[in-house]
Amino acid sequence: MIASLNGIVKRYDSKLVLDYIDLDINEGQIIGLLGPNGAGKSTLIRCLTGMEPVNQGNVTLFGDGKKPFQNKNKEKIGLVTQEISIFPELTAQENANFFAGIYGLKGEMRKRRVAEALAFVGLAEHTKGRAQNFSGGMQRRLNIACSLVHDPKFLIMDEPTVGIDPQSRNHILQAVKKLQRNGTTILYTTHYMEEVEAIASEVVILDKGQIITRGTVQDLIRNIQHEERIKVEVSHPEEVSLESIQALPDVKQVIKDGNQILVVSSANSGHLDRILTIIKEDSGVVGINVEKANLEDVFLTLTGRTLRDGGSA
Numbered sequence: 434m435i436a437s438l439n440g441i442v443k444r445y446d447s448k449l450v451l452d453y454i455d456l457d458i459n460e461g462q463i464i465g466l467l468g469p470n471g472a473g474k475s476t477l478i479r480c481l482t483g484m485e486p487v488n489q490g491n492v493t494l495f496g497d498g499k500k501p502f503q504n505k506n507k508e509k510i511g512l513v514t515q516e517i518s519i520f521p522e523l524t525a526q527e528n529a530n531f532f533a534g535i536y537g538l539k540g541e542m543r544k545r546r547v548a549e550a551l552a553f554v555g556l557a558e559h560t561k562g563r564a565q566n567f568s569g570g571m572q573r574r575l576n577i578a579c580s581l582v583h584d585p586k587f588l589i590m591d592e593p594t595v596g597i598d599p600q601s602r603n604h605i606l607q608a609v610k611k612l613q614r615n616g617t618t619i620l621y622t623t624h625y626m627e628e629v630e631a632i633a634s635e636v637v638i639l640d641k642g643q644i645i646t647r648g649t650v651q652d653l654i655r656n657i658q659h660e661e662r663i664k665v666e667v668s669h670p671e672e673v674s675l676e677s678i679q680a681l682p683d684v685k686q687v688i689k690d691g692n693q694i695l696v697v698s699s700a701n702s703g704h705l706d707r708i709l710t711i712i713k714e715d716s717g718v719v720g721i722n723v724e725k726a727n728l729e730d731v732f733l734t735l736t737g738r739t740l741r742d743g744g745s746a
């Protein structure tokens with residue numbers, strides 16, 4: 434076990450921000466911590482890393498529940514904060530080198546790790562560039578390199594892609610997956626569900642200081658998805674035998690609407706093949722669209738709000 438939160442309660446004055454959080458983070462996972470603005474994600478990270486004292490509950494890091502925040506544990510953690518924490522007047526290399534020094538890296542090893550970390554985030558060509566001249570996305574990537582320079586076992590990333598260009602965003606997501614393949618455990622917080630869908634081995638959804646669900650993306654979606662809607666566009670709708678489709682088990686409804694055939698069936702009924710075989714015979718399939726639920730639908734089903742609106746709570 435890399436980290437564990439047990440019964441964590443955190444209040445700011447009378448405001449309850451973390452409401453009895455239990456969370457285990459196993460080695461090798463990318464945990465996607467998803468929640469709307471104000472859900473408590475950053476507070477959870479601050480409690481997990483010892484930056485904020487908790488009102489109640491226990492934190493365990495690397496199996497150490499007695500002194501979880503002692504240096505030998507903290508040096509195994511890399512933290513990418515929401516605010517970019519680099520020195521604008523220093524070059525990329527000088528920035529990474531500074532952080533390598535804080536972590537006690539020396540000599541050849543230090544040089545090697547600085548070069549590796551910068552290359553890892555795609556800044557190998559820009560090592561001599563000053564951070565202040567970098568785009569927002571490059572600054573974010575440099576920020577990540579500085580958190581990685583000591584090769585942490587556990588990397589915590591607090592909304593690392595806010596306000597950046599799609600290319601840098603992609604680069605960061607790919608880098609996170611690569612880190613996982615190399616054995617790093619990652620806690621990745623975001624309010625962008627597409628990011629979690631793309632990289633997380635497990636998703637934890639936080640809302641109003643409570644974990645409302647946890648599981649793989651597929652499991653969470655399967656739990657809420659009660660039906661599948663398959664739309665097939667054909668050139669000869671009159672040739673389609675609606676009765677044959679309706680006769681398939683789990684098919685709830687078949688509707689012909691102009692050139693479109695809509696088939697509603699129980700979730701994951703696995704009928705796409707058979708439906709297409711029936712339709713294809715004489716009707717000429719032009720297009721197929723299977724409507725799938727996503728994590729936004731999971732959040733909506735569980736809370737009655739959208740992720741975007743959820744923050745106003």
Ligand SMILES: Nc1ncnc2c1ncn2[C@@H]1O[C@H](COP(=O)(O)OP(=O)(O)OP(=O)(O)O)[C@@H](O)[C@H]1O
Binds near residue numbers: 468472475476477624
């Ligand atoms: N130091 C603080 N003092 C008082 N209230 C705070 C403090 N830090 C956070 N809060 C409040 O706690 C709640 C959770 O904030 P937090 O920053 O943890 O949420 P978040 O999920 O990370 O949101 P965001 O995506 O906007 O960063 C918010 O209502 C916030 O106003």
